[in-house]
Amino acid sequence: MFLPGSRPVAQNTSTQPALSWNIVGRGAIGLLAASRLQLAGYKPGLWLHQPAIVDIQFQQQPLQFLSATPPLQAVLIPVKSYAVFDAVKTLQPFLTEDAQLVLSHNGMGTIPEVLPLLLPTQGLWFLTTTHGALKQQDAILHTGNGHSVLAPLNAAASRHTTAVAQAMDIALGPLAVAADIEPFLWQKLAINAVINPLTALHNCKNGALAQPQYQQQIKAILHEVCQVATAAGYPLQPALVQQNVMQVIERTAENFSSMQQDVVHQRRTETNAISGFIVAQAARFNIAVPHNSQLQQQLLQLQQRYCR
Numbered sequence: 001m002f003l004p005g006s007r008p009v010a011q012n013t014s015t016q017p018a019l020s021w022n023i024v025g026r027g028a029i030g031l032l033a034a035s036r037l038q039l040a041g042y043k044p045g046l047w048l049h050q051p052a053i054v055d056i057q058f059q060q061q062p063l064q065f066l067s068a069t070p071p072l073q074a075v076l077i078p079v080k081s082y083a084v085f086d087a088v089k090t091l092q093p094f095l096t097e098d099a100q101l102v103l104s105h106n107g108m109g110t111i112p113e114v115l116p117l118l119l120p121t122q123g124l125w126f127l128t129t130t131h132g133a134l135k136q137q138d139a140i141l142h143t144g145n146g147h148s149v150l151a152p153l154n155a156a157a158s159r160h161t162t163a164v165a166q167a168m169d170i171a172l173g174p175l176a177v178a179a180d181i182e183p184f185l186w187q188k189l190a191i192n193a194v195i196n197p198l199t200a201l202h203n204c205k206n207g208a209l210a211q212p213q214y215q216q217q218i219k220a221i222l223h224e225v226c227q228v229a230t231a232a233g234y235p236l237q238p239a240l241v242q243q244n245v246m247q248v249i250e251r252t253a254e255n256f257s258s259m260q261q262d263v264v265h266q267r268r269t270e271t272n273a274i275s276g277f278i279v280a281q282a283a284r285f286n287i288a289v290p291h292n293s294q295l296q297q298q299l300l301q302l303q304q305r306y307c308r
């Protein structure tokens with residue numbers, strides 16, 4: 001897959017030994033990645049709060065995953081944005097000196113928190129994905145066939161590009177490798193800044209946001225996101241971004257967004273890494289973002305009704 005600012009993964013040219021992969025949690029994206037890796041011959045271990053053997057069905061096949069066994073050489077961390085820092089802190093004592101860690105989540109703001117936790121020899125990556133996955137009792141459903149962009153976040157990562165990219169291509173590909181993840185994260189943030197809060201607050205499917213009554217608010221949210229992204233050095237064109245967001249709304253019309261699901265199931269939302277991140281960045285650049293600020297406040301109030 002070719003995306004501006006990225007290149008596709010080179011196939012079968014590895015001179016780097018395959019890494020031994022581990023995945024944090026037993027969530028939807030993590031188990032999707034683990035299943036695809038296992039079916040391709042990898043033996044990913046799961047890093048869980050409590051070690052356990054996990055049995056699931058994936059595409060009508062029974063799969064079993066064992067607990068991760070330290071020392072950990074390579075770890076995919078597909079957890080909610082608010083759980084990233086604690087997850088990396090917990091992993092830290094069990095990592096090899098040249099371990100490779102891949103963050104994957106919606107929203108922004110975790111990278112500067114995580115980088116200082118690692119040794120200069122330990123690689124950090126970010127993978128942003130458009131795949132959709134849903135966890136059921138004992139099964140993992142691949143609800144949306146997507147693609148992913150992977151980029152190194154430090155020098156120790158760049159030295160292991162081939163081995164990391166080949167595994168991530170299997171786990172959540174087709175994969176493009178970019179030198180800088182930030183433009184891709186801002187584009188995804190724009191999508192999540194519209195769809196996630198609006199579907200959560202209006203308790204609706206993504207497709208409902210195509211209705212005329214939402215268009216003015218969507219335009220206003222995106223205008224603010226583009227202003228902030230541009231001030232941060234990642235220029236976004238409001239008209240193009242709006243077109244992209246409307247395409248995602250159409251393509252995922254029958255889906256419930258992750259934030260709508262978080263609210264329905266009374267879980268903490270990722271609002272601080274989505275609307276909250278935009279509000280925080282806007283403050284740095286002295287930009288008024290009343291629409292994103294209002295969404296953040298409304299979501300925090302909603303969440304406070306059920307979160308301790």
Ligand SMILES: NC(=O)C1=CN([C@@H]2O[C@H](COP(=O)(O)OP(=O)(O)OC[C@H]3O[C@@H](n4cnc5c(N)ncnc54)[C@H](OP(=O)(O)O)[C@@H]3O)[C@@H](O)[C@H]2O)C=CC1
Pocket residue numbers: 024025026027028029030047048049078079080081083086087088090104105106107129130131132133134135258270
């Ligand atoms: N699901 C999807 O289709 C998509 C999701 N995303 C994004 O990807 C990220 C992950 O999403 P998703 O898979 O749905 O999330 P889930 O909440 O389903 O999965 C995360 C899992 O990680 C576990 N976990 C968190 N911290 C730790 C830890 N320190 N040690 C062990 N386990 C841990 C959680 O357990 P517990 O809750 O018990 O802590 C949970 O089981 C989110 O940012 C989401 O927005 C992006 C695109 C699509």
Ligand SMILES: CC(C)(CO)C(=O)C(=O)O
Pocket residue numbers: 106191192195196206248252255256257258259
């Ligand atoms: C793209 C979108 C909005 C798909 O539902 C998503 O990433 C989410 O639900 O978190």
